[in-house]
Amino acid sequence: MGFGLMFIGYFIAYLGTFISEISVFTYILGVGIIILSLRKLIFENKLFIVSSIVAILLEISSIAVAIMGFMGVSESHIAYLIFGQAYQWGTHLLNIMLMLAIFVIARDVDVLKIKVMSLISTSLIGICVGFLIAYLCINDQFTRERLMFVSMLLQVAFTVLGLITIFNCYMKICYEDDKNMEKETGNPVIDFLNRQLDNPFNRKNKPKGKK
Numbered sequence: 001m002g003f004g005l006m007f008i009g010y011f012i013a014y015l016g017t018f019i020s021e022i023s024v025f026t027y028i029l030g031v032g033i034i035i036l037s038l039r040k041l042i043f044e045n046k047l048f049i050v051s052s053i054v055a056i057l058l059e060i061s062s063i064a065v066a067i068m069g070f071m072g073v074s075e076s077h078i079a080y081l082i083f084g085q086a087y088q089w090g091t092h093l094l095n096i097m098l099m100l101a102i103f104v105i106a107r108d109v110d111v112l113k114i115k116v117m118s119l120i121s122t123s124l125i126g127i128c129v130g131f132l133i134a135y136l137c138i139n140d141q142f143t144r145e146r147l148m149f150v151s152m153l154l155q156v157a158f159t160v161l162g163l164i165t166i167f168n169c170y171m172k173i174c175y176e177d178d179k180n181m182e183k184e185t186g187n188p189v190i191d192f193l194n195r196q197l198d199n200p201f202n203r204k205n206k207p208k209g210k211k
Contacts, residue, residue, distance in 0.1 A: 002037040003170035009033030010166055014159045027062040031055050047101035054097050058090035096125050102169055111172050117165040121158050128154035
């Protein structure tokens with residue numbers, strides 16, 4: 001359905017959140033893969049179409065920022081400012097749209113765990129954006145440092161939860177005759193967290209959702 005490819009693209013893209021030196025390049029590659037993953041998903045609901053549009057704009061902005069950085073364009077240049085802002089805020093907007101689109105498709109096939117995780121992830125992203133806006137509006141250095149610290153913690157939380165959410169889509173939102181449902185990522189941290197998150201949800205004998 002595309003969620004396996006989306007998982008890879010999401011992992012590569014949002015890895016750059018924690019390694020700022022290479023972030024623009026991870027977004028170019030990761031968002032490109034996410035765009036490919038959305039080719040079929042856009043027929044599932046309109047929010048996947050919006051996600052595709054945001055992803056394409058983010059891809060263009062990321063490439064533009066990378067090219068201008070390579071050419072030594074000043075960060076104060078108007079073009080750099082425009083594409084830089086589109087790149088920075090587009091990363092959060094794409095994440096929000098993906099989680100909302102996943103919520104809709106999980107609601108349609110009635111997969112409670114994915115619905116809950118996608119809503120929590122969306123909320124964490126929204127709170128993080130709020131902290132970042134506050135960071136830009138406040139001049140006190142002491143407060144700014146703490147706002148940035150909290151926003152980084154939130155980014156770790158919603159990135160990991162986003163990965164788990166997309167992986168669960170890959171596992172549970174599939175064709176009814178899919179016999180290979182119990183998949184793991186190979187990442188021990190993600191797989192452990194996913195197993196732990198399964199505990200609050202009674203999934204025994206529940207039918208799998210259709211595509």
